[in-house]
Amino acid sequence: MQVQVVDYRASDAAEKFTRSLHETGFGVLTNHPIQQALVEGIYAEWLDFFNGEEKHQFAFSKETQDGYFSTAISETAKGATQKDIKEYFHIYPWGRVPAQLKAKADAYYQQANELAQELLSWVERYTPPEIAQHYREPLSNMIQDSRLTLLRVLRYPPLTGSEPAGSLRAAAHGDINLLTILPAANEPGLQVLGKDGAWYDVPCDFGTLTINIGDMLQEASQGYYPSTQHRVVNPTGEGAKKSRVSLPLFLHPRPDVVLSDRYTADSYLQERLRELGVKT
Numbered sequence: 387m388q389v390q391v392v393d394y395r396a397s398d399a400a401e402k403f404t405r406s407l408h409e410t411g412f413g414v415l416t417n418h419p420i421q422q423a424l425v426e427g428i429y430a431e432w433l434d435f436f437n438g439e440e441k442h443q444f445a446f447s448k449e450t451q452d453g454y455f456s457t458a459i460s461e462t463a464k465g466a467t468q469k470d471i472k473e474y475f476h477i478y479p480w481g482r483v484p485a486q487l488k489a490k491a492d493a494y495y496q497q498a499n500e501l502a503q504e505l506l507s508w509v510e511r512y513t514p515p516e517i518a519q520h521y522r523e524p525l526s527n528m529i530q531d532s533r534l535t536l537l538r539v540l541r542y543p544p545l546t547g548s549e550p551a552g553s554l555r556a557a558a559h560g561d562i563n564l565l566t567i568l569p570a571a572n573e574p575g576l577q578v579l580g581k582d583g584a585w586y587d588v589p590c591d592f593g594t595l596t597i598n599i600g601d602m603l604q605e606a607s608q609g610y611y612p613s614t615q616h617r618v619v620n621p622t623g624e625g626a627k628k629s630r631v632s633l634p635l636f637l638h639p640r641p642d643v644v645l646s647d648r649y650t651a652d653s654y655l656q657e658r659l660r661e662l663g664v665k666t
C-alpha cells in the first residue's frame with residue numbers, strides 16, 4: 387500500500403498529503419511539529435497511572451464520555467464479536483484528568499489540536515469544487531468552538547495467554563470523527579487495510595506522524611476522503627510481555643454540524659457510541 391510519506395515543511399506538502407488522504411485515507415508526515423519528548427513523557431507517566439489503582443476513581447461517564455474505560459468496559463468494534471484488549475482514558479479540556487497528569491496532557495492536546503486544524507484546512511483547500519459544494523459549511527468552520535475533540539490515552543496490557551480466541555488489541559475499525567492524528571506508539575502493532583484486502587504495518591518510528599480520515603469526513607465528502615479500516619494486532623514472543631501505549635487525537639466537529647442529508651455530527655456520534663457499547 388502506497389501511503390505517501392510527506393515532509394510537513396516542503397512547499398508542496400499540502401497537495402501531496404491530501405492526495406495521499408484521498409487515495410488511501412491515510413497520510414504520514416515527517417518533519418512534523420509534535421514534540422517527541424512530550425509524547426514520551428506522557429507515555430511514561432500514563433503507564434504508571436494504568437499500572438496503579440487510582441484509575442478506578444475516574445470511571446467514565448456514559449453521559450459525557452470522559453474518564454477511564456477499563457478492559458471490562460472497553461469498546462467492541464462495529465461488526466466485531468469480541469471486546470478489544472485495551473483500557474483507555476478520554477481527555478477533553480472540560481473533562482476530568484488526574485492532577486499530576488494534567489500539564490503534559492493539556493500541552494499535548496493544544497499542540498495536536500492546532501496541527502489537526504491546520505491539516506483540516508489543507509484537506510479543505512484541496513477538495514475538488516464538485517465535492518466541496520456538498521460541504522454544508524467550510525470544514526474549518528465545523529470545528530470552531532468544538533468541545534468534542536478528544537485525546538485518548540490507550541494502554542494495551544501485556545497478554546496473559548487467556549484472552550478469548552480471536553480477540554485483538556483493537557479489532558478492525560474506522561474512526562468516527564473528521565481526522566485523527568496519531569504519533570508513533572511505543573510498540574508496533576498498528577496495521578491498515580489496503581485496497582487489495584491485505585493488512586499493512588504502519589511505521590512506528592517516532593519521526594513519522596500518522597493521520598487518517600474518519601467516518602464523519604468520509605460522510606461529508608461523499609467518500610472522496612475514505613475512512614480506512616485499521617487495527618492493532620497482538621504481539622507474539624517477547625513483545626507479548628510488554629504494554630503498548632498510544633495517543634490518538636480525534637478531531638470532532640460541533641454537534642450541530644450537518645454532515646449530509648442523513649446525519650448531523652451528533653446523530654452520527656450517538657449512533658456509533660451505541661454500536662460500540664459505551665452508550666445506552
Ligand SMILES: O=C(O)CCC(=O)C(=O)O
Nearest residue numbers: 540561571576618632634
Ligand atoms: O493504538 C493505536 O495505534 C491505534 C488506536 C486506534 O486506532 C483508535 O483508538 O481508534
Ligand SMILES: [Fe+2]
Nearest residue numbers: 559560561616
Ligand atoms: Fe482508530
